[in-house]
Amino acid sequence: MVILIQCNDRVGLVATISGVLAKRNLNIISMREHVDVQANRFFARIVTAHENNIAELQQELSVLLPADATISINPDPQKKVILLVTKEYHCLSDLLIRNHFSTLGATVQCVIGNHDILADLCKRFDIPFHFVSHENKSKQQFEDELAAVIQTYNYDYLVLAKFMRILSPAFVQQFPLRIINIHHSFLPAFIGASPYKQAYNRGVKMIGATAHFVTNDLDEGPIIEQQSIPVNHTYAVSDMVRAGKEIEKSVLAKALKMVFEDRVFVYENKTVVFEH
Amino acid sequence: MVILIQCNDRVGLVATISGVLAKRNLNIISMREHVDVQANRFFARIVTAHENNIAELQQELSVLLPADATISINPDPQKKVILLVTKEYHCLSDLLIRNHFSTLGATVQCVIGNHDILADLCKRFDIPFHFVSHENKSKQQFEDELAAVIQTYNYDYLVLAKFMRILSPAFVQQFPLRIINIHHSFLPAFIGASPYKQAYNRGVKMIGATAHFVTNDLDEGPIIEQQSIPVNHTYAVSDMVRAGKEIEKSVLAKALKMVFEDRVFVYENKTVVFEH
């Protein structure tokens, strides 16, 4: 069982929490705790033995913890996700394979594409694909159609698995901290369009990728995971794109694993990620 | 203030510990806890605000924790170390520089060499150097002389910073979990002599280094840190040796940082390392 708690810091929080658990005879298998001293903010992730009466446990913790505390007990370990894509297959296929073999830590509900090129791949894995074209539509109309499809499913997260349309603040606000994006650069370098072309022109010796929650500021949401790999003078732009796809796939998979295992907290545009 | 606790696991340990701290109004700044489920062993590292009456705190914890618990409160944050070397300067110089600028997290008491080639470097940093040759002596006589020098200093750890003599079990037993070695291979590959020559002959594509506590079994003590770097067909043995020196230096520095910051527990020939 996983317990997630975030609140303002004060003396005795760990004692309070662990006291409640001990009284219920719940063994703590692992505990990660972090205090952001600058923000005076407390974060804890506790893995315990199984508890039958979760409502009671939640009640007991609520009474004793600060009023601002968010307490999440045993969030559904099998998250539900909707994937949004455009034309590139590399992230989508990685997620579909993991989903197919039940190692994603989530269930893919459907895939929505603003192009239909990836419909065939989804069909091969028996995953519903919805084609919502952006062409000849206002952004609002396009996003209304997206939202209409999304609302027909249960979901915990929307994953932009190389979805190449910029979403409006109005759309994003409907899904606070529920949209995860893979950005094809080592943010904050090369914000915006054609990051590999920018990287090539600058003659960099490494390229990277960034997975982040989407907020209203483009490419400025809380970063979950970043990785980078070396490149050199023999890399044409196309080679950087190809190498970048490998790292994008890896970064998105790692970030989603952290999110789906309930290892990620967000506070003030930053994340706390309790990795293995 | 740092508190380290290791004992057999049971329900309520975190509650007990944090309860004691809360009663004393000691805020927990960070807490890392790990249970080795297979070994039923509990490990915790807690950073708290300052406490004046450590003896009392120790007493309170001892009474409430299992009888087998080892409790260490606020171990001296400035460890004392003795370095043992042979001829290679790369690890020694790295440690002397950090020591000189007070960023080692420990104080180098002296350097002991079985060759005198590094005496000059030590002198440049005003560090006592003791030349204890192994030549024309039995191993026991040599080790007796080493021990005699060591006993004239206060120390927490002996660091074998490329000390190329194999120490006898009898010697090692005098310093249980107090001797740290840097081994020039990615253990357990290439145990024994000339690991870079072995690696070259095998045509490996990576080489590594391993820092570990020294126990009676040569190259078999608990591993603290390992790192590796890519090599390729252009590397002669001498290039591997040179590249290996960089990684040895890096691995030893990282391992010592972990040890000196009291982040390392040892249990049954393995370590628990609570990294940043």
Added chain:
Amino acid sequence: MVILIQCNDRVGLVATISGVLAKRNLNIISMREHVDVQANRFFARIVTAHENNIAELQQELSVLLPADATISINPDPQKKVILLVTKEYHCLSDLLIRNHFSTLGATVQCVIGNHDILADLCKRFDIPFHFVSHENKSKQQFEDELAAVIQTYNYDYLVLAKFMRILSPAFVQQFPLRIINIHHSFLPAFIGASPYKQAYNRGVKMIGATAHFVTNDLDEGPIIEQQSIPVNHTYAVSDMVRAGKEIEKSVLAKALKMVFEDRVFVYENKTVVFEH
């Protein structure tokens, strides 16, 4: 066009080769040359503009280069491969996806499994799957059946994509330097069975994977690629297995890319890999 040359070294080889190319007005786009000084062996990979009369070029080079030279001009850039698997999907699915989207640099002819669990996945990608069980058969009978299936296809390489049966020398000899294996450890550490269990028991801080050509000595063939990733005390054996699958997939993909792009030479149980 790619030209690969391997021969004993002597003065003037580059001049000879480039002279032939210049006379034919073939521009050299990239050239990688390596001399193994210890073995007195010359390796070159040359990328040039297109040449129509390859037979004539081959003839001209043969006449001028040493008699022991192996010269390969414009090997088929689209290799044909047969994949052998057992039960694990992670490497197979990665290769099938790349094959499906034509980014593998090779064409998967078929998949052979000694279990039938992965037949469904192959079917989803319209790839023939052959179930050749090893049960209730002598090794020779099993391998004869494997060979019989293999011989019905054209192929350049056999890829053991987590094929968990040990092949006999008699079988291996039929496919010299044509069998590529992914080994789930950082060879030469943890040779043999259950490397992750071995790694767990040893308390290592990194795990790795190795792609190599298969020769008669188990796990001893020429290494093509190795990578490693950090692990720590929180990793159970099952976590190491899971993390290992990611690195196995990555190492095999990288090794195959190098092989399929004709960047790999083998000589005396080692490889020369001209990476990007």
Added chain:
Amino acid sequence: MVILIQCNDRVGLVATISGVLAKRNLNIISMREHVDVQANRFFARIVTAHENNIAELQQELSVLLPADATISINPDPQKKVILLVTKEYHCLSDLLIRNHFSTLGATVQCVIGNHDILADLCKRFDIPFHFVSHENKSKQQFEDELAAVIQTYNYDYLVLAKFMRILSPAFVQQFPLRIINIHHSFLPAFIGASPYKQAYNRGVKMIGATAHFVTNDLDEGPIIEQQSIPVNHTYAVSDMVRAGKEIEKSVLAKALKMVFEDRVFVYENKTVVFEH
């Protein structure tokens, strides 16, 4: 012997060069060649056996190669360098140690500091230290004084080993492609002041460092080497600074190794680095 050639590309360059070498019976030990197809630019680095008559060889190559070719034969393998520093010791000490043990691939002529705090360290290694304060001076006066000290030495490169003053274009122009800087960020992210503070505020999960040639555009010169390391939510700004120092030291050492071994070409604000 090392031969470096850069010129516009055309058919037959390798044949011309290797033909000249073969005629002189000079064996090619290793050859790296790169054509920047977009810029139509040819780069070659050739390691050969020893040649006595370098002037004649240079003459023969000049006659046969394009008029725009720059040909450098056997550049002094022991470069002479001047180090510029401010207050931080980590890069300086690394270079002084390597210099002291003759593994830098260059000879440190002197150190110039705009603070005098590092004078003591230089004295310990018998390296001249020149204190040139920037205080109460115009930038031009400060730079004139720097130049005056520099001109009293022979040197190939000026290395800004954490020199925290911005040099004027007028100064930089005096030393074209002769000034190498270590920048404490993964350029082009976090250009300008306090990159670690910027990185902390952005909540990045990796930090990096960049070694580059200094040109008139601040932080925009040709990049030689970049590396990055993971960080996480537990890193305060001071932890990032500390971790950054390790990576800065490593990146600068690597870049200088490449430069001192004549493995680096510059063309149009990019580098070609023929690594091992």
